[in-house]
């Protein structure tokens with residue numbers, strides 16, 4: 214294209230689609246106040262926009278729209294087998310926002326959703342009340358930043374803060390807020406709590422440059438994590454997905470060394486490690502439209518419907534990263 | 550697609566379109582990369598004409614469809630001759646709604662179009678949801694959406710009246726479209742740019758070569774499919790042409806098992822370079 218992307222595409226959130234029924238919801242008002250110049254379009258149901266056929270996720274990424282909707286049925290889901298449960302029996306996840314402002318090449322959302330537009334379910338109070346009934350039955354471990362990066366989105370909708378405040382009142386609830394963002398300042402005013410884990414995904418700077426578009430640098434993430442540890446938050450580090458990239462040993466070695474040169478290893482709650490993996494259908498969907506990603510066009514092997522690197526490469530990646538991390542933290546803190 | 554010849558005339562001139570002989574009742578005009586059909590009035594006519602044109606030209610997902618025409622405006626916020634890009638289209642009768650993807654910058658006013666199956670006048674304003682009204686948009690969109698992605702379907706309407714009963718002359722309709730050709734062309738050019746980035750990484754020559762190799766090596770359907778996949782991945786990962794496969798054009802397998810051996814060789818080459 215001779216015209217630069219910025220000249221061709223409208224800004225993200227240039228349009229906000231709003232379900233009729235939540236036009237006056239406080240969160241709706243907040244979002245509209247945040248984007249006073251956005252074109253507002255009334256819709257009956259968010260799926261009328263989000264689930265249109267033949268949308269092109271990769272083109273839409275250049276000008277994402279916001280969709281404000283109400284979630285009507287299920288709010289909390291049991292965790293799937295591809296997710297790490299960190300030894301928690303009652304593992305659940307929830308998605309108050311669908312899609313993410315970052316553009317990681319390896320993100321499964323690109324294959325899972327028909328659209329790159331971001332859906333915000335404004336009725337967060339209904340999520341809380343379903344959780345309330347679940348908590349009556351047993352303790353709950355809940356991943357709240359599941360199909361999005363909630364902290365990165367905090368300046369649009371303050372859901373991370375709301376979840377943290379909710380969790381503080383419910384000691385039987387453990388929540389994990391996973392992020393790549395450095396938007397810690399948005400929740401820093403809240404006192405840390407024992408039952409909240411802030412989980413940061415870390416990658417070598419080379420992988421960030423190449424495959425994690427729009428996300429903050431490794432160094433910026435580490436500084437932000439350090440601050441949160443100093444403030445007393447429990448922190449989890451996630452080296453996930455580990456990518457089989459050129460000179461991967463060198464890059465991961467450097468990344469882990471940098472991590473522990475900045476962060477006090479003994480203050481890290483735990484660490485998770487995982488290699489790139491993606492359900493077969495999602496990868497198929499992505500490959501159809503995304504023809505510029507060598508990462509996703511790697512000849513992965515499919516096992517039980519999940520694509521990943523061949524066994525031998527997976528083992529090499531995991532062993533290497535595990536050993537490196539193990540030189541800083543004990544094995545019981547490392548989850549595979 | 551336009552509803553009337555008077556709407557089409559300035560476009561036919563501007564794009565130097567030639568009338569093509571047709572067996573159907575529709576008038577079609579075309580050039581190398583633009584085709585125009587005149588549907589006649591109404592939702593159904595618009596849907597049929599659109600589907601007909603898109604089928605006739607075997608559109609690809611990187612082609613774009615436009616409905617260009619005049620519309621009425623429910624308020625005087627926008628003046629006569631204002632070009633409107635519709636971001637929501639309501640079919641008044643069925644209440645079905647359509648949402649084109651507005652991804653690119655443009656210089657048109659945006660608004661909601663409501664398509665009626667009868668002319669609409671001022672005294673009906675209370676029944677109208679949209680900011681603009683016409684008699685074709687929803688039919689056009691519904692038909693085009695069966696072929697094209699929502700970022701390649703555009704309804705561009707020029708405000709011609711404020712629901713008064715007086716009729717516009719054909720000359721004035723043409724004039725309204727003619728005046729807006731620059732803004733319409735800018736939109737079309739940007740859409741072209743948007744679509745340029747997309748397509749298949751394998752060229753026609755690549756497909757010919759892969760087809761030939763598959764025949765020579767007596768590959769099964771599955772293996773042929775895999776061969777194409779490996780070739781795509783190779784081009785994307787290594788940013789190279791498929792020149793490394795040329796030697797296989799001169800190889801012929803005498804049996805399926807011999808073909809399989811060659812297939813494994815090719816696979817190794819494409820996967821591990």
Ligand code: SF4
Pocket residue numbers: 313314315316317319320321322360361362393
């Ligand atoms: S941060 Fe996570 S959710 Fe967001 S694009 Fe990257 S992988 Fe996807």
